[in-house]
Amino acid sequence: MAIDTQAMNDLFAVPGKVAIVTGAGSGIGEATAHLFSKAGAKVVIADLVQEDGQRVADAIVAEGGEAIAVACDVSEEPQVKAMVAKARETFGGIDILVNNAAYRPKADFFDMSVADWDKMHAVNTRGTFLCMREVIKVMRDQGKERGGAIVNISTIGTALPTIVNNVHYDSSKAGINSITKSTASEFAVDGIRINAVMPGGVDTGGSRKMQNDPSRNFVPKGPVMMPGRLLLGIAHPIQLASAILFLASPASSYMTGHIMAVDGGYLVG
Amino acid sequence: MTTDFQAHVAPMFDLNGKVALITGGAVGMGKATGLILAAAGARVVLADDGGRIAALADLPPGVEARTCDITCESAIRALVTDIIADHGGIDILVNGAVVNHNKPVLETSVEEWDSVQAINLRGAFIATREAVPSMQARGGGRIINITTMGSVHPVLHGNGAYSASRAGLNQFTRNCALDFAKDGITANAILPGAIITETISSGFRPTGPGADPARHLGGFGQVDDMTGLALLLASPAGRFITGQLIAVDGGFLIS
Numbered sequence: 090m091a092i093d094t095q096a097m098n099d100l101f102a103v104p105g106k107v108a109i110v111t112g113a114g115s116g117i118g119e120a121t122a123h124l125f126s127k128a129g130a131k132v133v134i135a136d137l138v139q140e141d142g143q144r145v146a147d148a149i150v151a152e153g154g155e156a157i158a159v160a161c162d163v164s165e166e167p168q169v170k171a172m173v174a175k176a177r178e179t180f181g182g183i184d185i186l187v188n189n190a191a192y193r194p195k196a197d198f199f200d201m202s203v204a205d206w207d208k209m210h211a212v213n214t215r216g217t218f219l220c221m222r223e224v225i226k227v228m229r230d231q232g233k234e235r236g237g238a239i240v241n242i243s244t245i246g247t248a249l250p251t252i253v254n255n256v257h258y259d260s261s262k263a264g265i266n267s268i269t270k271s272t273a274s275e276f277a278v279d280g281i282r283i284n285a286v287m288p289g290g291v292d293t294g295g296s297r298k299m300q301n302d303p304s305r306n307f308v309p310k311g312p313v314m315m316p317g318r319l320l321l322g323i324a325h326p327i328q329l330a331s332a333i334l335f336l337a338s339p340a341s342s343y344m345t346g347h348i349m350a351v352d353g354g355y356l357v358g
Numbered sequence: 359m360t361t362d363f364q365a366h367v368a369p370m371f372d373l374n375g376k377v378a379l380i381t382g383g384a385v386g387m388g389k390a391t392g393l394i395l396a397a398a399g400a401r402v403v404l405a406d407d408g409g410r411i412a413a414l415a416d417l418p419p420g421v422e423a424r425t426c427d428i429t430c431e432s433a434i435r436a437l438v439t440d441i442i443a444d445h446g447g448i449d450i451l452v453n454g455a456v457v458n459h460n461k462p463v464l465e466t467s468v469e470e471w472d473s474v475q476a477i478n479l480r481g482a483f484i485a486t487r488e489a490v491p492s493m494q495a496r497g498g499g500r501i502i503n504i505t506t507m508g509s510v511h512p513v514l515h516g517n518g519a520y521s522a523s524r525a526g527l528n529q530f531t532r533n534c535a536l537d538f539a540k541d542g543i544t545a546n547a548i549l550p551g552a553i554i555t556e557t558i559s560s561g562f563r564p565t566g567p568g569a570d571p572a573r574h575l576g577g578f579g580q581v582d583d584m585t586g587l588a589l590l591l592a593s594p595a596g597r598f599i600t601g602q603l604i605a606v607d608g609g610f611l612i613s
Contacts, residue, residue: 092371097371102363102367127367154362270612277609320539321542324598331595331596332595335586335587335595340585340590342586343579346612347605349602354600356602357535
């Protein structure tokens, strides 16, 4: 049977929508930005590393899409405000926000300094809050009819421990789960849907760097390292991007406040 | 529609060459799921009881209807055997058959309890047991169980037997995800919220948390509100999602 592309388009396309993806200079964020562009969105590539973001934006433009790169440390309030203003000014509004930027270095529990703890929570939790606060202002002002969709990136480590030296990371992401539900409840009235994705193991440059850079205190110890726990293995970033597009698209128009695992079965393994 | 969408996004949801069996497929969410899987290119068999099948009309190309008593082991086995004979196998099983007597626990007879479990849980077990060997032989497959948000949070009074059967199906889903991951088969449950279907009688006057419109942040849903998720779970795009209970509830569970 031939596929009815119009039916697929009605569900999963985001034509003309303006999407901010933080941490889009690599990994899951990069795959998401590319997929959003293929699905018709204008994409704002917000990344801490200017050259990474620019490389992704250039690639999207070279393929005929619309994208800009904005350097942004999401833990810094003025930078978030400037990034959101730039998105609005360039594309005339904001329809989708993906809070994907994350700080990841591990730390031994007893050696974990207050600075380690605070840095983690500043980027992951405060950064998500700041981006949401600034974007939801814009979405709310655009009116309920236009509404908006926000997808936060959490981790399966918030539901079940995965690896040692990760107390600060998992707690920061559990905070994101809570922010997701609280804001979903509060802003449903404005037509803004807010959901989260919990990735399991994903093969990204960041995860390879994590495992190969001794300064990041990665120790291969914990439930996720047990053979067979990742029932379907390790994901390619596109598999996360697919779920993120789903949660940003009309296909999920009746979903809000949901935390969806895309983990290849870790949580049942 | 952009050419980029056609070239790069639509193929992620392409079910061309796949065969899907939908129980409870003649009405409501089962039927809607069958139609979207067909739109994605699958060959779809809608299975339901005789009366409902007889009432079906104007099915699109690639969609067919077959009678099956979901409480009858031999009938389910025959249905699966026939589909495999006619179409070569089964790749996608949607367990959508459901009944809800909506009766207070104190007034529920053992026969009523058993009939709810027979359709809502035992039927899904039998259909899964019969269909999975074909998925294994074909190198993978998808099990999609339609349960309810009432399986994780009480919604209406008088739903004890129904919600218990659906909670059972949730955990059956998770165990299937574990058991069949090695075969490339995923298993997930969709937990619909207040989605209006034709099977809700017009005289039904529900009470309980779900009867308060304020609890449904996104209002009441339509059957098409859950078809996007069903397609995601059935398609190449959803192949890394397994063992999940996914609410399509307009925010009820956070209200």
